[in-house]
Amino acid sequence: MVIQCAFKELRPYLNELETRFGLAQWAQNCSGFSLHYDDKGLSLFKTDEPKLGAINVDFVTGAAAHRRKFGGGKGQAIAKAVGLNKGATPVVLDATAGLGRDGFVLASLGCKVILHERHPVVAALLYDGLKRAYSDIEIGLWMKENMSLIFGSSHTLLSQCESMPDVVYLDPMFPHREKSALVKKEMRVFQELVGADNDADDLLDFAYPLASKRVVVKRPDYAPFLNEKTPSMQIKTKKNRFDVYVKAAMV
Numbered sequence: 001m002v003i004q005c006a007f008k009e010l011r012p013y014l015n016e017l018e019t020r021f022g023l024a025q026w027a028q029n030c031s032g033f034s035l036h037y038d039d040k041g042l043s044l045f046k047t048d049e050p051k052l053g054a055i056n057v058d059f060v061t062g063a064a065a066h067r068r069k070f071g072g073g074k075g076q077a078i079a080k081a082v083g084l085n086k087g088a089t090p091v092v093l094d095a096t097a098g099l100g101r102d103g104f105v106l107a108s109l110g111c112k113v114i115l116h117e118r119h120p121v122v123a124a125l126l127y128d129g130l131k132r133a134y135s136d137i138e139i140g141l142w143m144k145e146n147m148s149l150i151f152g153s154s155h156t157l158l159s160q161c162e163s164m165p166d167v168v169y170l171d172p173m174f175p176h177r178e179k180s181a182l183v184k185k186e187m188r189v190f191q192e193l194v195g196a197d198n199d200a201d202d203l204l205d206f207a208y209p210l211a212s213k214r215v216v217v218k219r220p221d222y223a224p225f226l227n228e229k230t231p232s233m234q235i236k237t238k239k240n241r242f243d244v245y246v247k248a249a250m251v
C-alpha cells in the first residue's frame with residue numbers, strides 16, 4: 001500500500017499517523033490500496049477501482065453536518081435501540097467503531113461516545129476525522145467532550161475498562177449477500193480491507209458484563225444472532241436490525 005502526502009509540510013503529521021497506528025508495517029502486507037494525505041485530510045483509495053473515489057472521515061461538513069442539524073431525532077431505530085426514546089443520554093461504548101458514523105449519530109443525539117477500532121487504516125482515518133473536528137470552531141469543543149477514540153481490539157479493551165458504560169454498541173462486519181455492484185462503495189472497500197470479523201461472537205461475552213444498561217448489536221436482517229444469543233428485543237429497519245440485550249432500565 002502506498003502512503004503519501006500532497007506537500008512536504010504535511011509529512012510530520014503523516015509520520016505521526018504511521019507511528020501511532022503502525023501503518024508502515026501494515027502497508028507492506030496490503031496491496032490494492034493507497035492512503036493520501038492533503039489539506040482535506042487523510043483519504044483511502046482502492047487503486048484498481050479509482051471510480052469509487054476517496055473514503056475519508058468528515059464530521060464537520062456534508063452529510064454529517066446535515067445529520068447533526070436535521071437528523072432523524074430520537075424516533076429513529078438506532079436511538080430507540082440504545083434507549084434514547086426514554087429521555088436518557090447514556091455513555092455509549094462503540095466497540096466496533098469503523099468510520100464512526102453510528103457513533104456520530106449517537107453523539108449528535110446527546111450520548112457521550114467512546115470509540116474502539118482495531119484496524120490500523122480505519123483507526124487512522126477515524127483519528128484524522130476526529131482531529132479535524134476537534135479543531136473546528138463550531139463543533140470542536142462539543143466533539144472533544146463527546147467523542148473519543150481508543151485504538152485497539154475490544155477483545156482486549158473491554159476486559160480492561162475501568163468504568164462501566166451504560167451501553168455497549170456492536171456493529172461487526174458481516175459478509176454481504178448482495179452482488180458487489182449493489183453494495184455501497186464504502187462497504188465494498190471495507191469488505192476487502194477489513195474482511196469479515198469472524199471473531200465477533202466473542203464480543204457479546206465481553207460486552208454484556210461491562211454494560212450497565214444494555215448491549216445493542218447491529219446486524220443485517222439475514223444475519224444470525226451474535227453468538228446465537230436471543231436478544232431481549234429487536235428493532236428492525238429496511239435492511240438491518242438492532243438486537244437489544246437489556247440488563248437494566250434506562251433512566
Ligand SMILES: C[S@@+](CC[C@H](N)C(=O)[O-])C[C@H]1O[C@@H](n2cnc3c(N)ncnc32)[C@H](O)[C@@H]1O
Binds near residue numbers: 099103122152172
Ligand atoms: C461494520 S464496521 C462498523 C461501522 C460503524 N458502525 C459505522 O457506523 O461507521 C465494523 C468495524 O469494527 C471493527 N472491529 C471489529 N471487531 C473489532 C474489535 N474486536 N475491536 C475493535 N474494532 C473491531 C472493524 O475493524 C470495522 O472497522
